[in-house]
Amino acid sequence: MAQVFHRSSNLISKLSIVAIVILIGVLTYGLYQVEESAWYSNIGLTRQQPVPFSHRHHVGELGIDCRYCHTSVEKSAFAGLPPTETCMSCHSQIWTNAEMLEPVRASYRDNVSISWLRVNELPQFVYFDHSIHVRMGVGCTTCHGPIASMPLTYRFGTEYMSWCIDCHRQPAKNLRPRSEVFNPYYQQPSAVHPVTYNGVSYTDQLTMGRQLMKDYKVASLQDCDTCHR
């Protein structure tokens, strides 16, 4: 019986095996990239807010401390969003007629809350607590990014579980002295920018991080119930 396939079929079949392997690899990589992309994870995406509030202006240019508005960040799971009253503590004096601030004045006048769109959002089965992270030396900008230079606030990290657990596995990579937690311009220690903690000048994050873990009694919590209840 004559051969059905030409000899060259051998090559094609071998190549197709290689191609399938490559294809699976490419697809996997592609899906991973899609998942990590800003399109899917909303990184870098600014949202339409009732008032175009600028952190760059308030934090970067005016130097207002985080806690002036986010009052419960050291006490509660929720960092707190300022009541209209807080906005009006300044804006009843300055920019009192600015068009942009009309929703704020309306809120104060009519006693109706401003409804902000969430930028940093975790699923409802995740229980994140700001106060303990701040207490343990996790800085605001570690998760929220260069807030002092954000004209409109956007999401800095993917906020996936992998993003959380990376730090939980190795907290030393990200800890900073408590005094620096609310410093929006803080930079990790390096040879160029050493960080002084407890009278010691550190040039290496891991060395300082390990020391901070010891001093602040930071544990690497990876039990499921740490976040899921």
Add this chain to the structure above:
Amino acid sequence: MSSDPKAMNPESRNPTGSDAVVRPASANAPREWRGIEEFKNQPEFLAAREGEFKDSDLPNAPGRLLSSGVNAIPNSEQTARPRPWEAWLRHADLREQLSETQNFVQLAPTGSAKPPKEGKDGIDRRDLLKIMAATAATAGLSACTILPDEHIVPYVRQPEDIIPGKPLFYATSMTQQGVATGLLVESHMGRPTKIEGNPEHPGSLGGTDVFLQASVLGVYDPARSQTVLYNGNISSWEQFVAQMRDQKAGLAQSGAGLYLLTETISSPSFSAQIQKLMKQFPKAKWHQYEPCHRDSAFEGARLAFGKPVNTVYRFDQANVIVSLDSDFLVSGPGHVRHARDFSSRRSIDGTKQNLNRLYTAETMPTSTGAMADHRLRMRASEVEAFARGLAAAIGIALPGGTGSQSAVPHETVQAIARDLTRNRGASLVIAGEQQPPIVHALAHAMNEALQNVGKTLYYTQPLETNPVNQTESLRDLVNDLNAGKVTLLVILSGNPVYNAPVDFNFASALMKAPLRVYSGLYRNETAELCNWHIPAAHYLESWGDAPAYDGTIGIQQPLIAPLYGGHSDYEVIATLTGDDGVSTHDIVKGYWQAQGVSKGQNFEDFWQVTLHDGVLANTALPQAAAPLQRDFLQQPPAASHVQANEFEMTFRADPTIFDGRWANNFWLQEIPKPITRITWDNAVMMSPATAGKNNLNHGDYVTLRYGGREVSGGVFLAIGHADNAITVHLGYGRQRMYTPYIQVGPGGDMGKDAELGPVYGFNAYALRTSTAPWIADGPVQIANTGKKYTFATVQYQYLIDNKGVESDDESVNAFRRELVQVATLDEFRRDPNFAQVPETTEHKSLSLYQNYNYGTGYAWGLSVDLNKCVGCNACVVACVSENNIATVGKDEVDRGRAMHWIRIDTYFHGGLETPEMYFEPLPCMQCENAPCEYVCPVGATTHSSEGLNDMTYNRCVGTRYCSNNCPYKVRRFNFFLFSDYTTPSLYGVRNPNVTVRSRGVMEKCTYCVQRINAAKIRSAEEDRTIRDLEIQTACQQACPAGAIMFGNINDKKSHIARWKAQPRNYTLLADLNTRPRTTYLARVRNPNPEIAG
């Protein structure tokens, strides 16, 4: 695997799927599927798979074909150490015994949990496979979600105290039958979510009961009245106020024709307001009525002392307690405190003990009866004769005669009397509300003779500001209604149209009043017959005050503004007194300011402290002298109305929905009632022997005829019930159940069954008359309708099996597996380590898996003291409230799908007549070698470094392997979307710190891990470790008896470590080497050695 091969062959039954091929069912036709049944007789098949199957896999398999492995499992019957209580109730034996002598077919609930029924319309195997394939194909897509947009809505002006994300606790009080219990209510951003007891309130000391726990749900009940109605049409409060003003003008100067009907009123400030009304209208009348009144105690005190008194019991002082049909641990004034005091005398520290002894005479088995060392079973009408016999035996002269009592042997009565007289000044006799006044008077006389007054109990003036015989009070009102004297009737709460004595014909009398006003939480039967219906404010929505069982005033502080625009009773009365516009807060505060309670202190400061503490300091009522008047001893014993072989009927308040007022509370409907463990129903309770004698079986739908009236209900065989007697519980069979929520629950149809009528119980009020409110004064005829009634009882669900060999009988297994460890005090003295089982300690270190190292950090453990647990269910409701546990409805409970994370397993020992009864609260065991964890294919249940078996809901894909592998049967699966995602008002009651579980997710107890984490964060921020007792699990905190302890077992000085070091400490199913973190302290009974048996 099914034992019936036919069931596996789709052709042998009618195909239900449209595509099923119908072929002639001949033996030769090729079949689509061959089950193991078909192979079981083929030797070559078995030989090839030797040892692969167990006996149970192969139905009727010849044993010789199965080799090693199967018989290697030791027979626990042979290896079990002989125990002193070998006679554990074995239903199988008893069934045999009963069916021989009496025509008794089936004992108690169905034998075992029903297998889950097929889907609603039945589903074919092929369809199932299709759906499964489609599900599998699309399952992955469900993970591809982008989070929906979420909004943050901050305050405009933030209240000073509120820190978003942190709960606040407010002290308040809830009043039940005029007696307040102090509470601390958790509030999240202004929403009350959880009730706890107020440790500073004498009526609570931190404990709660089921009603207190569940009351928070009532705030959010979507079925509550939400608008003012006039003749059924929507109206407004302003129009109501206007009409009241007109009415007032129209009333005669004296107020004749103005009638007020309230429930029991003990609030000083509200009474003052009513008095003000009465002063304005001297001829106005005030009546009080609630169906579960305390008339017997009222009349009993009048017999004994010539005046009503309030009796304050101090169970912690009593060595010997005799309960004359009183369920004092879970009902009546001060029952939360009673449970705490009583259990304080049941604690054993090491071998140090000072146990009390409880004798109970009762008809229906109750929680108190289960705690009794001697439970004397008798018909309710026989209690009087028993009380007389006991009184005579302790030396009280009874000129009226002692009567003849046959329920208790003479020697037993003498022995109890000796026990009491040995403990003069340290004994206590308490009569139950179902008993006639003479029994209460006899109890008073006995306490006096035993010199207990001032020691184990004392008298004060009544808690009610105007104590009345409520039945007579309502009778007067009905007479005046019928005589046409009433022009304006204002009814504040209650539901007399539904629950007034049936001989009053209250509904027709009510209609004779020209204007009827009803203020209540629900648009119930009474509201429908009234012109005006005012939605009442819930107690968490309005101000108030009420005395505790000892008179200490608790302030009722609102947690939330009226959610549905409700109005407090104060406001309704204020429309008549002309104070409308004065807020309830000002009325209450103004009253106490006028009383001068601050004693010279700045009142504002004093008031702040009072609100913070929840109690007005030093307001407990002083002891009042109550000299005994002995005239009543002349009374001859009451003649029996019911022959010995006839049925005597007793009415009781329902253990979970009380007099019907909680009928709309689905948390309470779904918790299994103590002992019987029925949900969603009441029943005709009778003893198995009585049922057998009368040819009745469990579940028979029978008609009760009594006094020319009849109702129909299902028969429930209550083990331990008195013979020739039935008990019916009040509160069910509502004509108006405004329960839209329950109706939409999966499988829950609140409507009527075509054949049976209402499917949720029957209305026992339809038989209850004013002359015999508790014990029927004539025989009840019972006629079997031949129909069957389905009860959803959980007694035979979640059995802890005997090494996989299913037995129908949990009690049999309990014995074999030593689930309940019991000894008498004598046995305990001889061998304090009786609960330790030697053979189970041997293989402690054996495990296939590497041991966890819990280091020096936290290791959470929980312990339950079976000596203290009174089986009241408060922990179950607390758990539901804390952990957002879904309600599933009667039908799903019947299928074994109730979601409770902690259950009160109930065991019986020693015959059907007067078995010993044991409660065993069973949360997740948090095994160190957890069988559930190994089998999860997706890592949804994992071990925490602190020893918890974590459950990650968002990972769970619903294989249910974990539940299959759990020997304690503590995991619960969401077969449907049981959590209510659609009723907005119910969002409010949820604990924001616990995930609301969706369909297809397994859930279980994790020792309130949200509380653990909150404490860990708090302590870390304060740079310290968690203190002992800092974390209380919800069940522990709710327990009125203090039967549950939780803490860090690594801390050897902690309470929990001390509990676990007790010799009584034991583990459930220790032979499985699961090493549970939940352990139990064995029960020690204290029977009177003089009484045999």
